[in-house]
Amino acid sequence: MNLNAVRAVFRREFDGYFATPLAYVFIVIFLLAMGSFTFYFGQFYDAGRAELNTFFGFHPWLYLFLIPAISMRLWAEEQKTGTLELLMTLPISIASAVVGKFLAAWAFAGLALGLTFPMWLTVNYLGSPDNGVILTSYFGSWLMAGGYLAIGSCISALTNNQVIAFVVTVVVCFLFTISGHNIVLDFFQGWAPLVLVDAISSFSFLTHFSAIMNGVIDLRDVIFFGSLIALFLFANVVVLDLKRAG
């Protein structure tokens, strides 16, 4: 991997969000969704507690639809417009391009997440929350967004159709979100060995995220999201490499 190339791809991709209305539309909808879910469905005021748990509790569910909206274009669009051919014939490795694009999308998701800071101001104005817990929750939420993005980036490389990329990513992310839940586990329980059932349930984003949301950054949760991102980005490189071998 070549840092110069990663930086060049990152800059192109990140600037690309702001070259079209995409970035602004996304950020506005992201913030409206975050706010309305927290205040209406989460009944933030009625709860009367100085904490942001209801706010963060909605993140996995909102990410489920909002993150695939970012990731769907990452590679599908390059294939549609033919720029993939241009990119792959420049003297850079596929890995540099994959990492550069992923980091740009992740930074953009981080920016949208960071712009929810009025929530943090509000809760500090109304009471005295544990800001350490809020900070780790933000960190955990961003890590989780990275997990969803890596899955979406890999799926986007499989197709040149953004709608297909979106729908498939939502489904796969849904399975990862709730894999600790009975909807998924019941399917495996009874016939699959217990080790497998445990393994599947340990892939749950919800379990790992709620652990971080409690204010404790356990190294295992960080490693979980980190290795998941690495795994899917590696698969992303393999998918693109297979396309040239045909």
Next chain:
Amino acid sequence: MIEIEGLVRRFGTLTAVGGVSLKVAKGEVLGFLGPNGAGKSTTMKMITGYLAPSEGRITVCGHDVVEQPFEAQSAIGYLPEGAPAYPDMTPVQFLSFIARVRGLSDEAAKKAIDTAVARTGLQGVLDQRIETLSKGFKRRVGLAQAILHDPPVLIMDEPTDGLDPNQKQAVRKLIRAMSAEKAIIISTHILEEVDAVCTRAVIIDKGKIVADGTPAELLAKSPTKRLDDVFRALTTADAEIKVEAGS
């Protein structure tokens, strides 16, 4: 500068390129001719490292394309079919991106962009988004991208396709101006182009080379002395189907 030996590419059971061997030296402008689907683009995609060959070897400036892809790709300027570019960028942003990816320093990039812009006549549209440009300008952005790093090898897939006669003339002039210092391959199915710019013509049909020589040598093969007739005699196009459908 370009050496191709026994190049084969299969897609499933289809053999798109079936054993092509070629050498292109500095100063040569090789016109790659053939009907649609003959394997011109596939061959170019393999030279530039986008597709991996099923069999055979390609070296560009002494670098094996499969084993030393970056060295080979650094020596190549490539205009893919249709001149793809990022539609949401302006030509300046796009060329700066290409320069950065190719590892040019800021100063070198600025010089390279100025030169490429001047040679392709992009001055008037530098700050317009590429998606708003006409087909001719889009093609020129692609050309500017290909010659940006002044590569010793230029591969251009249908560089004049869809351009008006004036634009075609300008592109051919540009190719001729660069030809002394470079090895150039252009694909085309416009036969007059071969006469206009190429020092050598290779006709490919069904993945195999069926003729290789200077335009004059190819013309000598036909009693009518017309390149069209040489082309038609050597290649099996689906033109016959069209005739049947029309009758």
